[in-house]
Amino acid sequence: MKVLTTNFLKCSVKACDVSNDNFPLQYEGAKCQLVQNENIEFNPEFMLNILERVEWDAVVRVVSELGNAGLPTTKPELPADADQLSEEDIIILRDLHTLLIQTSITEGEMKCRNCGHIYFIKNSIPNLLLPPHLA
Amino acid sequence: MLPTPYVKCDYEKVYEPAEDSFLLLDSLEKDLQFLQTRFDGNLAIVCELGPGSGIVTTFMMQNNIPSHNGALYLALDINPWALEGTLQTATLNNCIKENGHSGYLEPVQSDLTTGLRDKQVDLLVFNPPYVPAEEVPEIPDTKENIDQWLDLALLGGVDGMEITGKVLDSLETVLSPKGVAYILFCARNKPEQLVQKIMQEDPSWDIELIEHRKAGWEVLSVYRFMHK
Numbered sequence: 500m501k502v503l504t505t506n507f508l509k510c511s512v513k514a515c516d517v518s519n520d521n522f523p524l525q526y527e528g529a530k531c532q533l534v535q536n537e538n539i540e541f542n543p544e545f546m547l548n549i550l551e552r553v554e555w556d557a558v559v560r561v562v563s564e565l566g567n568a569g570l571p572t573t574k575p576e577l578p579a580d581a582d583q584l585s586e587e588d589i590i591i592l593r594d595l596h597t598l599l600i601q602t603s604i605t606e607g608e609m610k611c612r613n614c615g616h617i618y619f620i621k622n623s624i625p626n627l628l629l630p631p632h633l634a
Numbered sequence: 635m636l637p638t639p640y641v642k643c644d645y646e647k648v649y650e651p652a653e654d655s656f657l658l659l660d661s662l663e664k665d666l667q668f669l670q671t672r673f674d675g676n677l678a679i680v681c682e683l684g685p686g687s688g689i690v691t692t693f694m695m696q697n698n699i700p701s702h703n704g705a706l707y708l709a710l711d712i713n714p715w716a717l718e719g720t721l722q723t724a725t726l727n728n729c730i731k732e733n734g735h736s737g738y739l740e741p742v743q744s745d746l747t748t749g750l751r752d753k754q755v756d757l758l759v760f761n762p763p764y765v766p767a768e769e770v771p772e773i774p775d776t777k778e779n780i781d782q783w784l785d786l787a788l789l790g791g792v793d794g795m796e797i798t799g800k801v802l803d804s805l806e807t808v809l810s811p812k813g814v815a816y817i818l819f820c821a822r823n824k825p826e827q828l829v830q831k832i833m834q835e836d837p838s839w840d841i842e843l844i845e846h847r848k849a850g851w852e853v854l855s856v857y858r859f860m861h862k
Binding site: 500501503504506507508509510511513522536538539540542544545548549551552554600624625626627628629631634 | 676677679703704706708712717732738740741742743744745748749750751752754773
């Protein structure tokens with residue numbers, strides 16, 4: 500799954516919904532296999548739109564767990580319209596495209612910070628199903 | 635008329651596209667303009683619950699539903715075979731492109747929306763297991779219990795509404811403020827009564843019948859749910 504998708508997944512355990520620790524899940528960098536597909540082309544409009552939507556703190560946290568500590572702690576301020584992007588803006592967006600869209604976790608583990616349940620990613624597909632006693 | 639995706643899956647493992655699937659495609663096509671206006675080229679997080687063969691998600695990706703500027707298409711199914719089928723159908727119809735403009739497909743194995751961050755889904759589509767049955771089948775222990783996976787795609791427990799009921803209850807939590815949901819019913823689910831009841835309890839809901847059709851001995855309908 501794309502690194503972007505980590506921004507939309509939380510723990511499936513209902514009791515964790517009252518906690519603030521059920522999102523984002525915690526990714527164990529050493530157990531996550533990352534693959535980059537450089538052929539996925541850059542779409543500045545999509546990047547601008549998705550940045551508006553993502554929870555930035557969660558992006559920074561997950562990306563750093565996956566081994567990249569280079570993201571700024573605050574969300575980059577960018578123009579609303581792709582036509583008004585400066586060269587520097589484009590560099591920022593391209594970097595984020597590489598991180599969020601081109602990079603996938605193909606195998607790995609993610610854990611709920613609240614209940615500690617571990618979910619697996621296999622063949623790039625995250626599995627958020629719970630065992631019967633937790634569902 | 636928009637093209638229908640080409641689908642070739644193992645129908646012993648995933649639900650074969652049928653009248654209900656096509657009614658959903660027709661509903662989305664009918665609402666194409668509505669959806670484009672509502673999302674106005676903005677990003678959309680799309681979520682199909684129980685995609686099965688992947689025909690509906692592929693149709694949306696093929697036709698830029700709901701937005702031209704790309705979307706993240708989350709395909710959530712409990713059945714591992716369905717996730718494989720969805721990827722296969724999207725690939726077969728050339729929807730997994732690398733030009734970055736057709737959106738991105740992300741299959742996720744999950745039980746309905748329990749694993750999704752709140753209030754993110756802009757477009758939700760659901761062709762549920764709506765056939766009335768004594769109970770909802772248990773989730774198979776292994777991927778190899780093929781017949782049981784198929785039962786899970788069909789049988790909806792009492793009134794065929796046990797699964798759909800869960801999704802309706804979670805709509806408020808799952809949909810974004812602009813979010814729209816298309817859900818399929820059969821007549822035995824008593825959708826008219828249900829819709830009236832929801833709107834009476836919370837008048838901020840705007841629910842409309844988009845399409846209905848007689849299919850064999852079933853009458854199927856698709857309703858659109860959103861907030862006014």
